[in-house]
Amino acid sequence: MPIYTAPTQDLQFVLQTVLDVAGSDTPGYDELDADTTAAVLEEAGKLSANVLAPLNPVGDEQGCTLENGVVRTPDGFKAAYDEMRAGGWMGLDADPEFGGQGMPYVLNCAVGEMFVSANMAFNMYQGLTHGAYSAIHAHGSADQKATYLPNMIDGIWSGTMNLTEPQCGTDLGLIRTKAEPQDDGSYRISGTKIWISAGEHDMSENIIHLVLARTPGAPEGVKGISLFIVPKFLVNEDGSLGARNALSCGGLEKKxxxxxxxTCVMNYDGATGFLVGELNKGMRAMFTMMNEARIGVGLQGYAQGVVAYQNAAAFAQDRLQGRDVTGPANPEGPADPIIVHPDVRRNLMHQKSFVEGARAFALWGATLIDRAHRSGDAEAQGLISLLTPVIKGFLTDKGFETTVLAQQTLGGSGFTRDWGLEQFVRDARITMIYEGTNGVQSLDLVGRKLPAEGGKPVMAFFEMIKTFVKENEDDAALKQGFLDPLKAASKDLQAAAMYFMQNGMKTPANALAGSYDFLHLFGHVCLGFMWARMAKAAQAQLDAGVGDTAFLQAKLVTGRYYMARQLPATALHRARIESGGDTVMALDAANF
Amino acid sequence: MPIYTAPTQDLQFVLQTVLDVAGSDTPGYDELDADTTAAVLEEAGKLSANVLAPLNPVGDEQGCTLENGVVRTPDGFKAAYDEMRAGGWMGLDADPEFGGQGMPYVLNCAVGEMFVSANMAFNMYQGLTHGAYSAIHAHGSADQKATYLPNMIDGIWSGTMNLTEPQCGTDLGLIRTKAEPQDDGSYRISGTKIWISAGEHDMSENIIHLVLARTPGAPEGVKGISLFIVPKFLVNEDGSLGARNALSCGGLEKKxxxxxxxTCVMNYDGATGFLVGELNKGMRAMFTMMNEARIGVGLQGYAQGVVAYQNAAAFAQDRLQGRDVTGPANPEGPADPIIVHPDVRRNLMHQKSFVEGARAFALWGATLIDRAHRSGDAEAQGLISLLTPVIKGFLTDKGFETTVLAQQTLGGSGFTRDWGLEQFVRDARITMIYEGTNGVQSLDLVGRKLPAEGGKPVMAFFEMIKTFVKENEDDAALKQGFLDPLKAASKDLQAAAMYFMQNGMKTPANALAGSYDFLHLFGHVCLGFMWARMAKAAQAQLDAGVGDTAFLQAKLVTGRYYMARQLPATALHRARIESGGDTVMALDAANF
Structure with a gap:
């Protein structure tokens, strides 16, 4: 069975030492002092390691079952869900007005990383609820908020997002689900939705579905889509559960x-629904969920990498094969642990340098969201809007890659079920696809986010890196190992953006065929920036003689690996981009 | 259900137009005229598409079952196996002295690609038999050959390779299985072997296990290992089946x-075995199987990419989402097929340019093997010995990557069972691991093959590329699109080799930590070389006005993509290598 150790020390290093959350003037961050965060992380870590992680292979093996419309989750899921509820984890960052604890989103992300590393499939139930909560909180009426939010924050009710239909995935303009207005102000919802995560299950008493649908005569395409609340059980005036709504789970996806x-097929057969926000403005409301979900999916991606890496490292310490080429490291044993071999090290360093960089990147992104929401900081809003597709796309592509690398560390054992690595690979794979495939993320980045506000956010990003480099160039060690490579990588990113500006207007394929590489180029620069900041923070603590010396030195060494061996990928992505769209588009569609 | 179309046109292009097998003076290649090869490929293609491919999801879903020591293969496997036998496919390239057809190995590989694309798990049964056949053929006594080979070539008996034990995977020196000599010249074999593919099943009447074991008092480590034939049923003097041997399948691996x-746990409980070749020379005999198996695994890797790509391309032609940014391509429909989108194209071109390059590389390698075996050509032997780890490592890493890319083309559908893409991903994953993990391949390449014969083979490889470039530089189109990038990539490879020579002697980690990147660098140069050769061949046919114009032009366009967007990866691999071993080895083992 795979192991899981909560990375509380590294989470605290990022939160306190690198991001200095306790010292931030973002409203509410005064609650993030070192002791409070440590206590929260400690508890969440225990729950993750002791309750959620042991259920992960159980969930994989058993899966969910559908019988007579009833979906049963794997053994132990319901009890674990109740334990999560009892601990108040589901409302950690939710609005206190409706029973939430009101903690910053960044803390929710730090906790969420652990829950997801321990059991991604399980954590999706509450993850979806959180997304639905956010959409109702942002766009629902006062009455809707009062009716639904307290129970959703508690977890006794859960939530879903219903977007996809068989003919319509990325292109939501093709939605056919109908919403017919009724005399009482409600709507009758009819249609079929597919791939609905947590669409039906046995963990909560009610499921609040958020459904995209089209009213009669609505404009064509995405401009005619509205968002509806469609509860599994209708809610009486007094808040108690009423009649069963006309909706059902029509099947579970094998995946x-x-x-x-x-993962459910959901059939709506004239179900009663309630409009959320304005008519035909459903996409806007849905994007509230979606943007949050995209950060959450980025987190899922690297979190699977985290647990996979832990298992790879433990295996490499333990498995005896061959001898250290420089002399036996374990002369009494029949062979040396494979961690002595340089190629095993290369693989482990690749994993480690990614997941630690990714953690810092995701949590930095979360502080920007808090800043935007809690301080109304427009610059932070612009920046996180720019970075959201990068967090989603880069952290899931590389997170999946990390699980594959970790699986490779185990050799044949990695391919067998017993060791659990292959489950991390299979689970991580979905993160590159859902909430918008990573190709779609790259189009969002290049087509929408890059030119947004006349390029202000991306300029601010470059300026931020430039300033950081300038401010720290006097530190010779930091300059050579971190700032110089970061500068080179940032130059590649700027050149690629410039290429798009100069060549993408007249021939869109020159930009669009390079979008995927641009997303990766951007991701590497972000992780390079994070590593430079982490190195600075670690060195400062070492110089001051505070903190865990071995941990801090490991941080510096791991960062140097990233800068030397991962960051140079920016030049490759730039070369691909600058090769233009011609070679990509030249082949006639019929000849594929 | 996934589709499969036999790529006979492309196989013929590589065999006849690029490699000119019919014009080669390698003994036996006179049988490879265009008509004969076309007929063989046609038949194998039909078998693959009509019989094997439909069984692929069945095999995945049902798996194998073990009950009372009896292993049952999935429904339909036995009938398909019998059809393969009846067609004489199992002995296509086997020695006519023992009933084989004696065709060149390269034809066997071309046919094998199709079998593996259609159903990799199924094809392993005969693949393992082929490896065991080769080892007995090369190292067995005349009596052993007469006893075992005819039935193995026929397929009525199958074969296996038994290397791995729980404590011993890569490091075969740790083998514990015992072989005690008996008065009659046989040995009593006792021990447990794991991960034995096709170790027990219901398709053949007898299974000939080749088992590595240690005799009492044998030298320690790999120098004390011998190879034994241990048949499931002992064979009587007259060739009929005798007593059941003391061996059994102790379990099936969940994977x-x-x-x-x-994939079996095999228990040998004092089973009767017969020494193959000399005592304590088992590793040499095993490597006969292993080298062949490594080429075969490389072929498995890209063959999974082939079928995955086909399904991705078909989906992209069919699935309607969004509109072509340059104007509707399907104005009558609700949306355009997603193949119009540049990022979908990029992904498909990546897949296509890899699998076609890989096919040429693998088949070129197969001609080198034929050359070495049939002409005793030492230079060809040196070259294929050098290229074997590259074929295995690069084609499986990239083949797996291709299945993942293809899965991505399908979006959410790619994650569901129904579409079959996720099976290609899961099946392809093992190719990076078995027959020596790709990390081990890279060590073989850098540690053994590069310095072999004082570097003669690698020098010959560089010379071959240099000569090709020189001979064709007058062709301006070839020079710009193909030869210049090839030259640059080859320069990166030479620089990396030089780096190892100058820095790896004193500090082995400088070479060993770069071995994996070197393998990939080498692989890209090989595919770049193949694309340059294919472009030249295609252009020559176009100039001469022969062949299928659309096919030949697609070849040129696809090659240009590879040169522009894949080959530049050589610079990244070189940069990583030249960053040295320090950042890889700096972290204390305890701090992972």
């Missing part, structure tokens, strides 16, 4: 991974 | 993929 999560 | 293949 590569996340077996513990029920 | 990520290749469910249709029985």
């Amino acid at each position: 590569m991974g996340i077996h513990g999560n029920a | 990520m993929g290749i469910h249709g293949n029985a």
